[in-house]
Amino acid sequence: MPTKKSSPEYSQVLDRVQQNMDRFLSSAHVDAVYGAPIAHEETIIIPTAEVLSFAGFGVGGGYGNGPVNPDDPEGVVPEGEGFGGGGGGRVLSRPVAVIIAAPEGVRVEPVVDVTKIGLAALTAAGFMFGMWMRMARPRG
């Protein structure tokens, strides 16, 4: 039985996947993290962000044949094939700082994500409390 992985359709699908991966990986450039400058009177503001993106693709194919139909006088073996694929990804972005260029000079103002820090602090406190409770428990 010849494998259908060598068929042109399968190669096309794989080529398409590779093209998409190459295009995705080429998204790593400066414009992804520095936003368009915003002018306000004599001040120019440039937002900056950290961008994390990931993607994955998968393809698969199958080929098979079935039993010969006894009513078919020619005795043709029924066969079929199919290909399928899919992909997914996610882009996470978080503001890091704002660059402010004013007539009196250029300054970089950090952006602090208080919610994220608060959640991390609560998690850390919960972990330490749990550990302390576990250690304070008398051993049997």
Place this chain on the structure above:
Amino acid sequence: MESAAKQNDWVSVETSAGKSIQAGGATITPFATSLRIGPPNLPFGMVWNRPTSILIQSVDGQEEVRQVPDITRQVLWGLLGMTLVMAALMWVINRKNSQ
């Protein structure tokens, strides 16, 4: 766009400069670092872009590089370090008390 890269087959770190921006009497050139993970024969990839610094060139020719600080990340690393130190201290104290 200029760039400097370190890479092997499937991991690469690249620092690149963006287009210069004229702002007041200064020219600002942004720099960003990207980490790319893309195994050659696997249909999976990850790209992490982050701003690193800006180069400020004033009209009189002075140049200054200013870092773009990520305070949130620094605080998160600090919290993680503090948690690990506290956990280790608690473990040591508990061990001493139980002996």
